[in-house]
Amino acid sequence: MPTPARTSVPEIVAAGRAILESDGLDGLTMQRVAEMVGVRSPSLYKRVRGRTDLIRLIAESVVDELAATMDTAAGDPDPVNALRTIAHAFRSFALAHPNAYALLFARHPDDVRIDPERNARASESLLRTAGRLAGPDDALEAARTVTAWAHGFVTMELAGAFQLGGDVDRAFDYGIDHLAAALSPTVVRRGTGSP
Amino acid sequence: MPTPARTSVPEIVAAGRAILESDGLDGLTMQRVAEMVGVRSPSLYKRVRGRTDLIRLIAESVVDELAATMDTAAGDPDPVNALRTIAHAFRSFALAHPNAYALLFARHPDDVRIDPERNARASESLLRTAGRLAGPDDALEAARTVTAWAHGFVTMELAGAFQLGGDVDRAFDYGIDHLAAALSPTVVRRGTGSP
DNA sequence: ACCTGAACACCGTTCAAGT
């Protein structure tokens, strides 16, 4: 005798996301998710492969959300201003959703990797802005440099790694300004040795 | 009747580190550590407060090891070359010990924070090099920019986030060269708007 | 003083049995 479904994948992902944000990854248990959507934990396995699969689904929803945030931030016609706005949007998102953000660059096992196409879409607007700044040949390298810096910065900030005092907001702006200057083609200095 | 100790904190930390490196943080269980040092898992609680405490001890040993590696790399008299060498040493360490490295900037609960003095000691040589490059006033900001970039880069590399092709080694050198140029005082561009 | 078996309160996951 068929039975109507009592929950759904989107509902499960939303519940998992909510638990993740409030209690961290360790607090994200199948039993708490099940309780939140109103079933027993074994029933979840009809919709997701398991806990790691659920984490992947949550991570993908976070990627999409961050991508949307950065897209709206990339509107400024001046590439330096656009870079600044994107970087600030990136940081704001990370600080507002630290546990969700931590999923983005986590080392997941190969079989639960985030969909590569999603990641590509998420880096699109930054890649375009970096290209306007550094030129088309260096767009990829420039975008990687900015992303690496921004991710490293907020990760260290969230980890409490800035323990030597100083103004963290000022350090962030210092980083953007110097990166923007460094990525414009005229200031490139290559090779070894001092200038 | 007194009994001679059958293990020690250093032995437990070493075993935990070995298990962490081979099997990741999830594989680091108290039972596996106990088995490796030759006791039953309850005995470990005579030496460490618990699993999170053990993880903190391991993380601190990793900090010390990375600090030593970077100290030896900071010898070059030319600050740009020193920065390059430090950055490469940093990346090599991360790629050689990915699971251990992941502990460094992880968000630990407050009661298991890594000893701040240890972290300060670890960033000393980079701070000095950054000061030689950017000047004493901007040493802290410059060091944070470099650390953030380097950490973000290797984290993304380890996470498999560089999916858009291109030469990752080249991207790393691109980043160092541009950062070194950007941090020297002459190329600073502040304020808003385009140049 | 140190070590341990037993126990407790959890996990994720599977599966036969229910409707």
Added chain:
DNA sequence: ACCTGAACACCGTTCAAGT
């Protein structure tokens, strides 16, 4: 077709009992 209780193989941690 979906849901569930029961079960299995794990966890971390505590503690009384052993030596």
